[in-house]
Amino acid sequence: MVRWKLTVLIVLTLLSPSTALPARAQVAQAAEQGHPAFTVGAGASYFSDDWGTSNPHQFGINVWADWRFSLPSFFDGLGVEFEGRDVNYDTPSGIAGHRMDTALGGPIYQWRKHNRVRPYAKYLIGIGSLDYPAPGLTQSHVTTTVFAPAGGADMRIWKRVSLRAEYEYQFWHHPFGPNDLEPNGFSFGGVYDFGGTSR
Numbered sequence: 001m002v003r004w005k006l007t008v009l010i011v012l013t014l015l016s017p018s019t020a021l022p023a024r025a026q027v028a029q030a031a032e033q034g035h036p037a038f039t040v041g042a043g044a045s046y047f048s049d050d051w052g053t054s055n056p057h058q059f060g061i062n063v064w065a066d067w068r069f070s071l072p073s074f075f076d077g078l079g080v081e082f083e084g085r086d087v088n089y090d091t092p093s094g095i096a097g098h099r100m101d102t103a104l105g106g107p108i109y110q111w112r113k114h115n116r117v118r119p120y121a122k123y124l125i126g127i128g129s130l131d132y133p134a135p136g137l138t139q140s141h142v143t144t145t146v147f148a149p150a151g152g153a154d155m156r157i158w159k160r161v162s163l164r165a166e167y168e169y170q171f172w173h174h175p176f177g178p179n180d181l182e183p184n185g186f187s188f189g190g191v192y193d194f195g196g197t198s199r
Contacts, residue, residue, distance in 0.1 A: 037068040037079070039154075041164055043189015047087045049098060050183045051132070056095055060087030062187055064164070066108055081108040081122055083148075087183070097139050099131040100183060102146055102170070110154070118162075119153040128172050130181075147171040152187075160193045 045060040068079035087100040104126035110118050125147055134140035152166025165188050172181035 037070065038194045039066040039068075039191050040064065040194075041189050041191030043164060043187050045085055045087060045185055045187040047100070047183050047185030049087075049095070049100070050181050051095060051098065054092075054094065056092040056098075057185070058087045058091055058098070058100075059089040060085055060100070061089075062086070062189070064189075064191060066110075068110075077110040077112040077118075077120075079108050079110070080105065081124065083124055085187075087185075095133055097131055097133050099129075101129040102148070103127050104146060104148055115156065117153055117155050119151070120166075121151045122149070124148040124150065128170070128175075130172070130175060142175045144175045145173040147173065154191055154193075160195065162191050162193065164189050164191045 040063075042061070042063045045062050047058055047060060049056050049058060062083060062085035065082045066079055067081075068077065069075070071078055082105045083102070084104075085100075085102045091098050104124035106122060106124040106126075108120055108122035110120035112118050125145070127143060128146035129141070129143050131139060131141050148168050148170045150166055150168035152164060154162040154164050156162045165186070167184070167186050169184040170182065172183070175181050
């Protein structure tokens, strides 16, 4: 009787790790799937205003929010991005009050196969708001549609934190007539990748 109890105890002891391992793996997998597929961040911009003959430059601030779809591995990295930017700092005295604000959104594709550096390309569409000095007026304003192709890369520096650098070329659709306004420039900042299905 004692030997039988000892045998049962040994068998149960040997089986308990084998039942615990699948349970542990299942919990880890569920936790992995629970990460939201988001990247968020903020940075600073240096933009050419495409304004007048002197083509002045200004500084701005911007924010990014990327959401990635859950797709097969071939499309891994495809998502949508929201970008907001306010170019309003270090304004040259000749265009006092000049300010460009944009709220854009659209598709983004990021090559996420490499964990350290992840380049991306995007094409955003949205609204642009322009304040500018006008002859005989203290200030004037126009709002128009903006199209903005861009490309850049995230470089991981610590866990889920990366540095982001990108170049963006904007087309402000016919704000003053038949021609587009074409400000463009560079943005640098930091982003936090929450992980998700495309980690």
